[in-house]
Amino acid sequence: MGAQIPMEKQTSSPNPRDIREASGEDRALLSARGVEKVYKKGPAEVRSLRGVDLDVRKGELAFIVGPSGSGKSTLLGILGALDRPTSGKVWLEGRDLFDRSDRELAMLRRSKFGFVFQAFNLIPTLTALENVLCPLIPGGTAREAAQDAARLLSTLGLGERMKHKPFELSGGEQQRVALARALIGKPEIVFADEPTGELDSQKGGEIIGMIRAMNRDIGVTVLIVTHAVQHILPGDRVLKLKDGRFAEDAPTPGGAPAGGKDAATKGGA
Amino acid sequence: MxxxxxxxxxxxxxxxxxxxxxxxxxxxxxxxxxxxxxxxxxxxSATFMRLDGIVVISKGSADPIFSRVPSGLAEEIKGIGGVSAAAPEIWGLVAMLDGTSPLTKGWFSAVAYGGFDPAAMKSARGGGIYGKAIEEGRFLREDDDGALVMSRKLAREYRKKVGDRTKVNGKEFEIVGIYHTGSMFLDQSLIITLAKARDLCRMNEDSVSCIYVETADPSESAVKAAAGRIAGLKTSIEAKTKYDWHEExxxxxxxxxxxxxxxxxxxxxxxxxxxxxxxxxxxxxxxxxxxxxxxxxxxxxxxxxxxxxxxxxxxxxxxxxxxxxxxxxxxxxxxxxxxxxxxxxxxxxxxxxxxxxxxxxxxxxxxxxxxxxxxxxxxxxx
Incomplete structure (x- = not known):
């Protein structure tokens, strides 16, 4: 899965990670401290997150794992500015993420963040190409943007499927369209919530491979929530969430991962 | 978007x-x-714009059909300066036309008859509203007795043509002319002589329904001035111009x-x-x-x-x-x-x-x- 992602940032070769290291730029891109989220479910309160601390550096690729209901998706939603925490702080490039209006957060999601969801979440009335351009529709989709979108789809192997509607595409193809949509705004961080959840093992592997390629080739930071631990490789950072807190945060030692779910839920370490 | x-x-x-x-x-x-x-x-609007003159009716009457004014009023009005024509008219509703009630013909089907004095109408411009609108045949003449002028609309509805005979409230008439004004009100009328109309509605010789008046100067100010003078003749009458009708x-x-x-x-x-x-x-x-x-x-x-x-x-x-x-x-x-x-x-x-x-x-x-x-x-x- 060595797909080359055709983004402007790709031109900053050699590897952006190397450039950052060379320039000494090593502070966290995204940080969270004491993040809590409490939901009201009827009369009861559900504490989904119970004080999460996290630092994510630029260009990093990290997996967030944990059992169902451990708060993985909730955390991803908060880090991606889709939802506000009940308490705690999140900083993006040193600035409080939620010290912004809803409009500013939306603009941030459009320009700095990209999202890939488990259920693909494409707009059914739009073609693959239009779905990719969807984040840019409000600002007007210029010809260059359409060319970028077409290039992205071609790179992801969908050159012949651009005019197809989501229902005419397979699950793997739909997820690749979603991936292209996440990349069209040239984001700094891509949040992937169970991107392989509705795919078979092989297609899931292809999608994770593409995500790794974009992390490697264009230096985009990636946070992946997943149950599919077979896709975690040695050296990957794995954050294990349990009962709304991080139980472990460590790189997978060489040869440890891919051993199945058990290995990952133990933090992959 | x-x-x-x-x-x-x-x-x-x-x-x-x-x-x-x-x-x-x-x-x-x-x-x-x-x-x-x-x-x-x-x-x-189109109907009222066709009225060149003044209609003199009894005070409070909404329509000439419900009005009664003295017959001699026409001569008095002729004496007013600027008046060029004063023609008495008698109006009534047609109860039966050719053996059927016009009201059975649907919406807006009521038909009126209007009795005119052909000699007096000669002084009116073009022979009056109906005289000007003759399409076929002719308007009434002084020597007519049982003559009738019918609108094109009614002629079509009752399948009549010039030369045919028709019965109005049981009295027989010969159709001598067809007129067409294009007005939904004016085209619901049958025009007959004053004497025949008097006979149909059994009105005595002292009364008529209204008097149609024209002035030599058709300008608005002249018409309004004449109407004011006519209204001053008797307290029981009013003189309505097309401007008054329009306003009402x-x-x-x-x-x-x-x-x-x-x-x-x-x-x-x-x-x-x-x-x-x-x-x-x-x-x-x-x-x-x-x-x-x-x-x-x-x-x-x-x-x-x-x-x-x-x-x-x-x-x-x-x-x-x-x-x-x-x-x-x-x-x-x-x-x-x-x-x-x-x-x-x-x-x-x-x-x-x-x-x-x-x-x-x-x-x-x-x-x-x-x-x-x-x-x-x-x-x-x-």
Whole structure:
């Protein structure tokens, strides 16, 4: 899965990670401290997150794992500015993420963040190409943007499927369209919530491979929530969430991962 | 965004088509109501503009049919300076025409007979309103006895032509002429001699229904001045010019306009409710879609804009269909009415824009709901 992602940032070769290291730029891109989220479910309160601390550096690729209901998706939603925490702080490039209006957060999601969801979440009335351009529709989709979108789809192997509607595409193809949509705004961080959840093992592997390629080739930071631990490789950072807190945060030692779910839920370490 | 919004209307075709049918019927109804009102206004105005002179009737009478004035008044009026013609007339309602009641013929089917003095009418310009409107045959002559001049409309309805005979309230007449004024009021009349009209309504020699007066100078000021002088002759009479008639009917039509305005307002509320329900349903079904849009960076304003555009498109499409069907219906309705409903380019443009406005108004609340969705919760919607 060595797909080359055709983004402007790709031109900053050699590897952006190397450039950052060379320039000494090593502070966290995204940080969270004491993040809590409490939901009201009827009369009861559900504490989904119970004080999460996290630092994510630029260009990093990290997996967030944990059992169902451990708060993985909730955390991803908060880090991606889709939802506000009940308490705690999140900083993006040193600035409080939620010290912004809803409009500013939306603009941030459009320009700095990209999202890939488990259920693909494409707009059914739009073609693959239009779905990719969807984040840019409000600002007007210029010809260059359409060319970028077409290039992205071609790179992801969908050159012949651009005019197809989501229902005419397979699950793997739909997820690749979603991936292209996440990349069209040239984001700094891509949040992937169970991107392989509705795919078979092989297609899931292809999608994770593409995500790794974009992390490697264009230096985009990636946070992946997943149950599919077979896709975690040695050296990957794995954050294990349990009962709304991080139980472990460590790189997978060489040869440890891919051993199945058990290995990952133990933090992959 | 325009293409996206337009395309969304076709996502649920059946619902869109049903909404379009309902909304376009509402808008077509508006065109129908307003065209009826303005058509009637047009017809009434056209009728009064044909009256060159002054009609002298008894005070408080709404119409010459219900008026009685002294026969000798005509001679008195002739003595007023500037008056060039003063012709007595007798008016009554036709109870039976050729053995049937005209009222059985449908809407606006009442027929009146008007008795004229041909000698007196000679002094009127062109022989008066009816004399000027002769299409076939001739107008009444002084030596006529059982002659009748019929409107083209009535001639067609009763299948009559010049030379045929007809019975009015049991008395037989010969049709000597066909006239056509184009007015829904004037074309409901049968013109006979004054003596025959007196005989039909059994009016004594001392009275007539009204006196038609013309001035040598047809200008508004001269006509109004003469009317003032005539009214001063007796306290029991009034002299009405076309300007007076116009004003009186304007007040009546004003009430009609108020009624139609109320109906239009009701229709507008109905239209807004149709769009509101349609768009609310659409937003409810597309919660996940709006969640996705917000997740990928659409602002509240962007989402609101999208929903409002969709509802505006719905309103515009309904406006276009409503204009077309409303215009066709008004034309068809004209075939059953004594006047043509008036569909103007202004009415069509206003209805179309009204459709867009209804769409936007009905879309405001659903747009607000869509824009207020929490993206996380919306995306989790099944």
């Amino acid at each position: 325009l293409r996206f919004a337009f395309g969304n209307l076709f996502a649920k075709k059946v619902r869109t088509v049903l909404s379009l049918i309902l909304l376009s019927m509402v808008l077509a109804g508006t065109i129908g109501l307003i065209s009826l009102s303005s058509g009637m206004r047009n017809s009434v 009917f304007g007040a009546v039509l004003g009430n009609l306009d108020a009624f139609f305005s109320a109906q239009s307002a009701y229709i507008a509320v109905l239209g807004v409710i149709i769009v509101l329900l349609t768009m609310s349903m659409s937003v409810m079904e597309r919660r996940r879609e709006f969640g996705i849009l917000k997740a990928v960076g659409w602002t509240r304003t962007d989402v609101m804009k999208l929903v409002l555009l969709e509802s505006a498109f719905l309103g515009a499409a309904a406006g276009a269909i409503g204009c077309a069907t409303g215009t066709m219906s008004a034309r068809m309705l004209g075939g059953f009415l004594p006047y043509q409903p008036l569909v103007t380019p202004l009415l069509i443009s206003a209805t179309f824009l009204g459709g867009v406005l209804l769409g936007v108004c009905g879309g405001v609340y659903p747009a607000f709901r869509a824009a207020s969705l929490n993206p996380v919760e919306a995306i989790r919607t099944d």
